[in-house]
Each structure stands twice: as C-alpha cells, then as structure tokens.
Amino acid sequence: MVRLSVPCWLALPALVLARDSFDPLAYVDPLIGASNGGNVFPGASLPYGMAKAVADTNSGSRQGGFTLDGSPVTGFSTMHDSGTGGSPSLGNFALFAYTNCPDGDINRCVFPKEGRSAFGHFSNSTVSAKPGTFGITLHTGIRAEMTTTHHTSLFSFTFPSVGGDGEPAKPLILQDLTDLADSRQDNASVSVDSKTGRITGSARFLPSFGTGSYVLHFCTDFSGADIVDSGIFVNSRASTDVHDLTISRSINGYPLPGGAFVRFNSGAEPILVRTATSFISPQRACEHAEDEIPEFDFTTVSEAAAEAWRAKMSPIRVSTHGVDGSMVTNFYSGIYRTMINPQNYTGENPLWSSSEPYFDSFYW
Numbered sequence: 283m284v285r286l287s288v289p290c291w292l293a294l295p296a297l298v299l300a301r302d303s304f305d306p307l308a309y310v311d312p313l314i315g316a317s318n319g320g321n322v323f324p325g326a327s328l329p330y331g332m333a334k335a336v337a338d339t340n341s342g343s344r345q346g347g348f349t350l351d352g353s354p355v356t357g358f359s360t361m362h363d364s365g366t367g368g369s370p371s372l373g374n375f376a377l378f379a380y381t382n383c384p385d386g387d388i389n390r391c392v393f394p395k396e397g398r399s400a401f402g403h404f405s406n407s408t409v410s411a412k413p414g415t416f417g418i419t420l421h422t423g424i425r426a427e428m429t430t431t432h433h434t435s436l437f438s439f440t441f442p443s444v445g446g447d448g449e450p451a452k453p454l455i456l457q458d459l460t461d462l463a464d465s466r467q468d469n470a471s472v473s474v475d476s477k478t479g480r481i482t483g484s485a486r487f488l489p490s491f492g493t494g495s496y497v498l499h500f501c502t503d504f505s506g507a508d509i510v511d512s513g514i515f516v517n518s519r520a521s522t523d524v525h526d527l528t529i530s531r532s533i534n535g536y537p538l539p540g541g542a543f544v545r546f547n548s549g550a551e552p553i554l555v556r557t558a559t560s561f562i563s564p565q566r567a568c569e570h571a572e573d574e575i576p577e578f579d580f581t582t583v584s585e586a587a588a589e590a591w592r593a594k595m596s597p598i599r600v601s602t603h604g605v606d607g608s609m610v611t612n613f614y615s616g617i618y619r620t621m622i623n624p625q626n627y628t629g630e631n632p633l634w635s636s637s638e639p640y641f642d643s644f645y646w
C-alpha cells in the first residue's frame with residue numbers, strides 16, 4: 283500500500299539508478315587462468331590494446347607474462363599475448379627496480395634477468411588485477427602498479443624508505459633488452475639521456491609461432507624524483523660513463539644481458555615510468571607516449587582504462603538473481619578475455635603505411 287502511494291515519476295529515477303549501478307567489471311577476475319598452466323595474460327590492457335603491462339615471472343608457463351604458481355618476478359614489461367602454448371611470446375624490454383644498490387655502488391645491484399628473480403618473490407595476497415590495472419608488492423617492499431593506454435604503459439613504483447642495506451632509498455630502475463623467450467638477435471641498441479633519463483632502444487626478436495623475426499622499438503620516461511645518474515649495463519657490469527650501447531646476441535645461444543638504468547635521489551614519492559613501444563621506430567614510440575599520457579597521472583589513465591572496458595561490457599547484462607556468484611564471474615571474465623586479443627596494431631605494420639584496421643595475434 284505504501285509503495286502504491288509513491289507517484290511513478292518518483293519511482294522512475296530510482297529504476298534508472300539501479301540499472302546504472304550494475305557494474306560488469308565487478309564480475310571480471312583477470313587472474314582466472316594465471317595458475318595451473320592457463321597461460322593467460324592477467325595484466326593491464328585496453329580492449330584490443332597493444333600495450334599490455336604485467337609482472338613477468340620465470341615460470342615454465344609464463345606465456346602470458348605473469349603466473350600465480352610461486353615463481354618469482356623477473357621484470358615488468360609492456361607487450362604480451364594471452365593464452366598461447368609453446369614458447370612464450372613478447373615480454374620485451376623489461377623494467378626492474380631496486381630501492382638502492384648496496385653501499386651506493388651500482389655494480390652491486392643485480393642487472394641480469396636471471397639474477398633478478400632473487401629479488402622478485404611475492405605473496406599472492408599482494409596481487410591485485412582489475413580491468414585496466416595490475417599491482418603487486420615484492421618481498422623487497424617495492425609496490426608496482428601498472429595501467430595502459432593503447433600503445434603506452436604507465437608504471438608506478440612505490441619504494442620503502444630504506445633499502446636492504448638499511449640506507450635511505452636511492453632507487454635504481456633498469457630496463458633491459460630481453461624478451462620472455464630470450465630470442466634477441468644481433469645489433470640491439472639502447473641509449474639513455476643523462477639529463478632527462480629518457481631511455482630509447484630497438485631490438486630484433488623471434489616470434490613464438492611462425493617464422494622470420496620482428497624488430498620492436500621503445501621509449502621510456504620517468505617522473506617523480508630527481509635523477510642522480512644514469513648509464514648502461516652489460517651482463518653484471520654497469521657504468522655511469524657510458525650512455526649508448528649496441529650489443530650482439532653473444533656466442534653461447536643465450537642473449538648477453540644488456541640495457542640502461544637511471545638512479546634517483548629519493549623514493550619518498552612514487553616514481554612513475556612511462557614506456558611505449560612501436561614496430562615503426564623509437565621516435566614513433568616516443569610520440570605514442572607523449573600523445574597518450576602527456577601527464578604522468580596514474581589515476582586518470584587507470585580510470586579511463588576501466589571506463590573503456592565498462593563501455594565494451596555494459597551492453598551485456600545478465601540476471602544475477604539466484605545465480606551462483608562464481609558463475610557470473612566466469613561469464614564476465616570470459617567475455618573480458620574475448621577483447622584482450624587480438625591486438626590492434628593499426629598503423630604499426632613496418633611493411634606498409636596504412637590506416638586500414640590491422641590486428642595481430644589471433645589465437646583462440
């Protein structure tokens with residue numbers, strides 16, 4: 283009786299509100315399939331995005347970068363495939379971070395990917411994965427959050443106030459020339475600008491499926507702390523006097539570790555790392571980064587990424603009444619995955635110049 287007395291023009295806005303408060307993203311769990319050999323990509327991406335940021339582990343099923351099987355993190359990279367078997371795909375130009383180098387000596391930071399795994403352990407409970415963002419805290423106390431635009435990833439590293447040696451934070455962030463499959467070929471190159479810290483580079487890699495090879499370029503910028511110094515590393519040796527490197531694959535089959543690093547005067551504020559890739563040139567990668575993320579505003583970028591997913595998924599509404607929650611989560615997480623791949627590489631084919639839609643990585 284009371285309900286009937288409410289004029290219908292009052293009830294209507296309430297109905298609209300109820301409809302709009304339905305958020306399909308609440309039912310997406312990107313971590314489904316990140317353990318037991320699911321090989322999925324559980325990180326941050328836009329629908330069909332080329333940039334796909336996640337923490338990479340050294341697991342045997344790291345095909346999509348990250349796994350929840352107890353394997354440690356070896357880096358944070360921005361290109362991934364999802365759901366492939368076989369040899370891992372992409373995972374190029376990984377970043378890694380240290381709160382400081384013991385005794386302030388850069389040569390006492392561990393640069394090669396294999397050795398970094400000792401600093402990459404984490405608890406599963408620190409992992410957060412939502413459409414458009416991914417975060418993890420390593421046992422070193424470093425928290426890494428990441429989000430993306432179409433070609434660009436934005437990482438936010440938060441450091442503990444002191445490093446493992448008890449000295450105040452003087453963070454070092456490195457970027458290497460590896461990929462997940464260690465397929466790098468000869469003549470990879472990297473440069474770091476001693477004034478701005480901008481790191482640019484290029485390398486030729488092998489695809490996980492098919493023949494031939496591909497060249498990928500990148501451009502990385504930093505924000506959030508003043509730069510102390512920067513330089514180049516090769517294997518476990520680093521130098522602040524060298525700022526450009528061209529490196530061969532090496533003779534023993536495993537690519538010689540190499541890359542660049544930047545060191546900062548403070549870890550009091552999060553350090554933001556913006557990295558974009560391009561199949562065309564390092565300059566094009568820098569243009570993508572500057573166009574897509576002109577300010578290093580993590581909240582704005584991650585909210586836009588979530589909104590892009592919401593726009594794609596909201597047209598699909600199911601009744602959740604009386605349905606087991608895990609069923610609804612499986613449903614929306616499955617829909618979400620149909621838009622992780624294929625990747626939209628429009629304008630990024632080095633073999634021709636065209637604005638015709640061009641998509642790659644059509645898996646299953």
Ligand SMILES: *[C@@H]1O[C@H](CO)[C@@H](O)[C@H](O)[C@H]1NC(C)=O
Pocket residue numbers: 317350351352353406
């Ligand atoms: C959490 O981590 C442990 C190892 O540290 C792993 O064996 C386990 O499978 C993980 N849990 C989940 C739910 O993936």
Ligand SMILES: *[C@@H]1O[C@H](CO)[C@@H](O)[C@H](O)[C@H]1NC(C)=O
Pocket residue numbers: 467468469486
């Ligand atoms: C590396 O550079 C040398 C000299 O320019 C060239 O002969 C060789 O083909 C290059 N290799 C690759 C994989 O690009």
Ligand SMILES: *[C@@H]1O[C@H](CO)[C@@H](O)[C@H](O)[C@H]1NC(C)=O
Pocket residue numbers: 329330432626627628629
């Ligand atoms: C693919 O990328 C191009 C260029 O960035 C963009 O114009 C287009 O809207 C994208 N298509 C889809 C389906 O996302």
